[in-house]
Amino acid sequence: MTRAVIITHGRLGAALMEVVEKTLGPQSDVEIITNENLALDHITREVEARLTDEATLLFVDSCGGSPFVACKILCARHANVAILSGVNLPMLFSFFTKRHQHPFAELRQIVESDGHRGIQLAFV
Numbered sequence: 001m002t003r004a005v006i007i008t009h010g011r012l013g014a015a016l017m018e019v020v021e022k023t024l025g026p027q028s029d030v031e032i033i034t035n036e037n038l039a040l041d042h043i044t045r046e047v048e049a050r051l052t053d054e055a056t057l058l059f060v061d062s063c064g065g066s067p068f069v070a071c072k073i074l075c076a077r078h079a080n081v082a083i084l085s086g087v088n089l090p091m092l093f094s095f096f097t098k099r100h101q102h103p104f105a106e107l108r109q110i111v112e113s114d115g116h117r118g119i120q121l122a123f124v
Contacts, residue, residue: 002099002107003029003056006087007047007067010036013059013087020092027096029054035066043070048077055080055104057095057111059087082108090118 006013013032021027031050035043047058047070058074060067063085071083082104084091094114099107 001029001054002095002104003031003052003054004059004092004095004099005031005033005047005050005056006059006092007033007035007043007071008059008061008087009065009067010034012061016087016089016092019089020096024093024096030096033067035070038066040066040070043067044073047071048074051078051081053080057081057104057108058083059091059095060085061087080104084108084112084115086115088115088118091115 006017011034013034017030017032033046043066058071058081060071060083062068068083068085075081075083091111091114094111098110102110
């Protein structure tokens with residue numbers, strides 16, 4: 001099974017997981033980290049402390065922000081880790097409902113695609 005670590009600015013990650021769990025029920029093998037009041041090296045250590053030998057998808061809120069930069073550093077050290085930026089509810093629903101059905105390489109592509117599909121410009 002693929003694990004998840006959600007690293008965001010402020011309480012965004014916790015708020016997203018609260019909605020996910022209200023909808024899908026409690027989830028296992030997921031960690032949430034905020035960058036609030038943390039320097040880059042501390043965020044990096046916090047994320048690395050949560051990595052195991054299992055495949056892990058790192059969800060960050062913004063490409064280029066401190067959570068992204070910390071995770072990018074770790075991807076160079078860990079082969080079974082990938083980053084998905086722009087975390088949103090469709091992405092997380094996809095991950096938690098499909099992580100038992102697909103291998104890591106396929107899952108990360110599916111979750112990315114589902115996250116993109118969740119972004120729509122609607123005209124009234």
